[in-house]
Amino acid sequence: MTFEHPQELLRTGEADLHRVVSILSADAPGRVASALLEALGPAADKSYVVYSYAWPQEVHCWPEHCEADLDILAVDSRLLSLRNGETSAEAVLLSDDEQGVVALLMHPPAEAAAHAAELRAAGQRLRELLTSQRLDHSISHFSQAEQLQHALFAIADMAGSDLDMTTMLRGLHGIVGGLMYAENFYIVMYDRERAALQFLYFIDTVDFEGPQPGSEIPMSAIERGLTWYLVTDGRPMMGSLTDLAGQTSGPLHLHGADCLDWLGVPMLRNGEVLGGVVVQSYDEPGRFGERERALLGFVADHILTAVERKRSQEQLEYRVAERTRQLAEANTDLQKQIAERLRAEHLQAALYRIAALANVDESIDRFYAQIHEVVAELLNAENFYIALITDDGGHLEFPYFVDTADTAKPRRPLGKGLTEYVIRTGQPLLLDEPEALRMEERGEIAWSTTSGAPAVSWLGVPLLGQHGVMGAIAVQSYRSDLYYDEADAELLTFVSHQIANSLQRRNSAEALRLLNAELEQRVYDRTQQLREQIAVRERMEAQLKHQVMHDALTGLPNRLYLQDRLEREIAMLRRRPDRRFALLYLDVDRFKLFNDSLGHLAGDDVLKEVSRRLSDCVREPDVVARLSGDEFAILLVDINTPHDACGVAQRVQDAMQRPMSIAGRDLQTSSSIGIAIGDSRYQSTDAILHDADTALYRAKAAGRARFVLFDDSLQRQAMDVLGLEHELRAAIAAGEFEPYFQPLVRLGDSHAIGYEALIRWRHPTRGILTPDKFLPVAEESGLLEAIDWQMYRLACAAAAPLVKSGGFITLNISPRHFQNDDFDERLLRLTAETGFDPSKLRIEVTEGTLLGDPDAVAKILDRLRVACVEAALDDFGTGYSSLGYVHRFPLKMIKIDRSFIDSLGSDRSQRSSAVVGAILALAHSLGVEVVAEGIETELQRQALVAMGCMFGQGYLFGRPKPAEHWVEAPAEG
Template identity: 55%
Template sequence: MTVQFGRSLALDAAAQQSLPAALMRARTPAEVVAAWFEHDPLLDTHCACVLWSTHWPRDIEAFPDACADAKCVADAIDAVNRVRAGENDDASPRVLYDDGEGAVAVLNTPHACLSPDPAVIARLGDLLDLRRARERVARLEQAEKLQRSLYAIADMAGSDLEMPDMLRGLHRIVADLMYAENFYIALYDRERDALRFLYFSDVVDNTMISPDQVLPLASIERGLTWYLTRDKRPLMGDTDELREQVSGALRLHGADSSDWLGVPMLRDGEVYGVVVVQSYTGERCYTTAEMSLLAFVAEHILTALERKRGRHELERHVVERTQQLQVANSELRREVAERERGERLQAALYRLAALASLDETSGNFYRHVHAVVGELIDAKNFYIALLSDDGATVSFPYAADEHEHDWAARSYGRGLTELVLRTQRPQLMPRSAVAKMVASGEVHPDVMGTPTCVWLGAPLLSTEGAIGVVAVQSYEREDAFTERDAELLTFVSYQIGSSLQRRRAAELLRKANAELEHRVEARTLELRDQIVVREQVEAQLQHQVMHDALTGLPNRVYLRDRVERALAGLRRDEACGFGLLYIDVDRFKVVNDSLGHSAGDAILQQVAKRLAACVREPDVVARIAGDEFVMLLEHVQKPETASKVAQRVLRALQPALHVAGREIRLSCSIGIAIAGNGCESVDRILHDADVALYRAKDNGRNRFVMFDDAMHETAMGVLDLEQALRDALVRDEFEPWFQPIVRLDDAGVVGYEALLRWRHPERGVLSPAAFLKVAEDSGLIGPIDWRMFRLALESGRALMGEERFLTLNVSPRLFSQNDFDQRLLELVDEIGFDPRALRLEVTEGTLLGDPENVVAMLERLRERGVEAALDDFGTGYSSLGHVHRYPLKMIKIDQSFVAPFASGIAPRSSAVIEAILALGHALGTEIVAEGVENDAQWNVLRLMGCPYGQGYHFARPAPLGHWLGQ
């Protein structure tokens, strides 16, 4: 026995000696804990469990996994909270390591006698610190990757890449930032209310969409892309989550994805397109951070697309103009060739040919033509008419007539000149032919001037048609002109038309040459200035990335860089403290909604100027979002200094602003945070200042509040409660309790009201007052309400008897959803609950929020048998005079009117209740008195004729098992 005992001691000693080597080989916290358990069998024997995380109390890991149940995790969280509060009693669970920032390790064992090896604690702490350091490096690498991506997008917008190549490049950039195997970009055409999918890549959906195809939004109505365009806000999640995010019913178009993320491309509050990524892997791919990242990248994608499209339009215009010049030059060459051929054909008429080629003024040209025509035919009365470019007027640049003297330009009408212009053929018109034309309406006598015996006109033709008329006329003989004269005048008209066209062509050629020389000179200057322009563009892009486009102030990126440098200086020298002022313009949304976004932008610009005047170098004023500004005050260690600056800001905003013809007075709320030795990150000090800002808003606005530790604890409490609510939904910790509604005559039960309760794993059963505000602020009230409806209807069926009913409390926001009644009725049908036994309790504020919509929805519910009850009547804004507008089955009198009856009859409350009872009798509405707590209240209400009551005197709310006797 002695030999065996000695051998056991030797084995234990060998195990202890090999533990440090195993710890040094471990590369993760899990390997450290596994080595510890392997070398210490007592840990398994005593059912020990080690829990650790670098983001405590989130992302908790454990060894062994089977021991880390919900209670074990909750006990570990409580132990860490006790240690941080200075209440460490070395009891189990025991905190092995805590760096105060989130790296925590806890040992949980039923036997407190186990003592951890210091080497295990040291190695576990080292690896947790190493993991946090790597996570910080990963975040920095992600930020650097984003910056490189934005530079890449800007470079592609200014490159010579074709649009398809640039879009593929954008896809690669987005894929480098997140999972984007399935990716598309669509631009929104507001005039046609349609989308054009510039880029579409999907491994499942094989739909072929051309970039030039215009897809009307009506064809994908109620789809995800449709909601992105209409609601102007991002969407993310699986199909069920997306149904809760959209503002109406959801219809799927195309393949259904397991995870979907889409953001609108916004500019000045208007949607210009959408960017979407999606996954079919069956796993959750996208996070809220990636949604913000994609929205930020989408802005730069929109800018790149607009720049690329503008460049393409310019290049297309240059190509078209060049082609037009080529066509014009070709036309000119053809016309010159034809004129040369015509001149060769007219060799017999030397004077006319020579006249056509003479370079004289228009007046001399027309006089020479008149002289030549006069040698060939009787041209004593002669004129030339020209048609304006727009075809609206007819002018007479040359005329010689013995009777007619008014040759002013006239509007295009029904004269003989216009007849030749319309027909583009020569016209020989004796007096008899003119009379026939007047009788048929082809010619109007008021346009003809002095009557003639015969009129002869020939068109001056060009490639575009008739541009004018050459005409001769006689006032003496009707046979003054013959068909031979018409042919000769027609030949002369060709010469005149050719000469006019040649003059115009020469002018066009001169202008074309001048324009070509100008373009060559401009291109030369462009090539010379290309390097300078590129440098200017790069500088401008750098400025745009770091500054706000509206106000010119630094943006969030610039601010974070400055705060990072300030933090670095604080770490080097504790005397280099600094402060942040988080500023929010009070009620800016009201001003923006009332006056419009343009006026809102003008207000923000003026506010920015006033804020910039409140600081000195090297302090910074930055606009980080909407109407939110941040001041960085460097070399500030005392809160009094930051308070003086905050007072200066409040005074600076007091004078009125003049915008859109109005005088606007603004105020602001300010949150102040001073960075001391405990400030570890930019996000932390920004969060502290933001918390102080909201405290200032809650305290009445137009003031500043300094951040303190109490605010931090409050904010953390709200976050913990919000996370607990999310966990409660997952773990199904909500349940309905029921309180009976009775007849006051005999206390018989006529119905039950379903009340929400939260069976908290640590705090027990909680009423809505403990968590309702956080649920509403976080948006969780919707899922909680629908879960409550389902549970209440499923449980309440067991309580329903003959003539009994069940009432559900409905929050006002549900009535703002157009499909609330449809969803509720579908739930009732699914569960099999009789809709005639269901009543919905609504508040007076719900009825007055959107009366028309509420009345319509209640009427639709009543058609299916679901009635409405007005809860807490008398505490809101309703009056006895307009309750009849709403389809109500029941009115519940608020307990504030019943409470005075605790010691007998109260005259004021009696008058109000008698009025309500009279109203209910007149409208055929049931009346229920709430808050009946004792016999005195019961007796008074019964004597007054109140039919129904509810309160603790009859029964308190209790779970279903209580009422079923279980």
């Protein structure tokens, strides 16, 4: 307590001064309140003190037992009355700095006015202590936000590093441990198709027998356990085992060691549970609270991204290694093929040379010598001879014999030599000295009695003529380093055939006989060729007819075939009016995405798989045809009711929704189907194709992955769309579009800081139309850009009075504008032509725009920033990776999507408050302004102000109005 004049201290009695000093020396708000109530005396037995450093949050009472029955709304109503200058016997305002520091004495005693000094001292001391608490809370809040930001950056760095999965997961564990208690920590991935959990990482100080990292456990093994409920229910769980039992959707069965405190959050992607992150404590209950749950849930999304990116990297490395191995194997096989090809070419050349020798007019000795030269080029033949059976068949002669250890052999009667054995069996013989001795023991040959030096390795093959074996050729080795093998035997066998033919062709009579036989064979071969040519021509004609009427890629009938069948069905309707058929016109949803992302080859594989599935959905008389691209048609003949056609369409939908394995990825497909029932009203194929196509368009417009049965209302709707397109073109020419503006305000005092320009169409007959009534048709018809530029010009012209004294306007920019590199130049020319200051202009883009072509968008935004045109990110938090956009692109402002604002100020605000708080912390750390969209209630505004959000937009502050409205009335309130 302070006094402006010393006389005031003199007028304060000793007892009063003691009570004032006691109040001023209290070091906590509760002790100040206790000292004040004690100073007021027994008359204050029903009084209590309410105080907060962040009103209306963090509200406390003294005595503490009053908190259980505290009515915050009633206290807040008293506070508003006191702020408006009203007096109340129910409360005394001790402190209020309009920034959240509030203290009130509730139900004061009647003689409270006599204790003005104590009340002033209590108000001053409470204001000091609560202000200090508010500053401590802000410092802690910003510190946590900075720590979270560093953690997210560290996770992103790990995901893009070359660390292996195990090292990265240990790093993630360390990051989470820096944010909260995480001594016991594990990460699981959920495989829905296999109904199994894979424990990527598991560290536990108590459960040493837990799953090993990388192990896979069936869901049935941990059924009704905590982790089972985490991935099955898909929502966070936290608390003691007793608390957790009340959070599960069924009975809880414990697995593993019992913990005192447990916190688990699922890892989600597009609403599907892909895994979970869990921390637990064994030695201290209550370690985890709402802060830890929100923090772990926020970090879990980035852990999932890091794990998926690392898995993709490992899979890519595995595929590269596998492909390298396959190429190495293919190269080895190719080298073998090349060697085999060279060997074959060498052999073929040798055979050609031997064949040519038969036509050379040389002596027989020269002929044999040249044969020896050719054989020597193929294998070692330093010891080589040719043996022939004489005409009488009883002797063996050696017309050619070359040997380093023996002399020429004379003519001899047929006996049991090695050469005679080859001639007798008609088979090649390869042996060494031990094998020769064993054959001699069996009585097959006479080896030891053979004259000359024994061979270490011997190879002989028969010479096969037209009438049987005519002789043999042989090579032999006396060296211990030279042994013949099976390859040599095969090679010499090939050569022996050619040698035999050459020997026989030297006989003129035999040559004449062979010539006649060859002539007969040629006549036969030519006859067979003519027959084959006729058969080929017939097959080509049939194939050409099939190609004309069928699709080359899928093999299905094409449009010509389908039109022919439709004409026959329509003709049959004229003869049998009671007969019906149905035409299903369908296309593959998102096929262009598959084609652009995976390539045309993968797109072709998708079409082939679609063709196969469609064929499996129909019976034999029905026809499945591919019309063009990803468009297919199914002709159902002789159906009873339209319900039958709908049943087939549902069967097709079910078949198409099964995942496809294309290019190493599982693709989730679907189809949109239009159905037209053929009856007597159809006189041409074009008519029924048009109606089925109209129904298909309606199915796609209704959200895809569905079928629509054609009726007359669809035809009228199609005509309405055409009419609206015509009216839009006329509206552009007539200038019927107008800019409306909605204020962006400072939440503290509702002062407008800027305006968002929104388009309206002043229709000549239907009045003012909002964008949802005509922009979809404008975008589909290609009129959107023309409408946008007309709107930008009108907005700049109309907004000049709004920003005359400061502020800015924002324009919503369609993604297609960023496909033009000169968008920024054209926008700046427009501001120059309208005289609008570029520094008072901001453009709003969506996260989908940034995702389209990030590099091109970033360059355009950088050039606009240089020209003083800032950028704002609209609908923040609803895209794929909002944090990455804020960090990467030059953004001045982010607008929090209204989906996070709706629940503020209600019982469901806890999660939204955590997300909004995290966004605000991130934005403040990056120096980016934040605007909360969709504020409609005062409670939402107060909640945002309490969290530190400075700017907002919504119906609470004003609905979109023309510029003149806001010039006359800057805020609706």
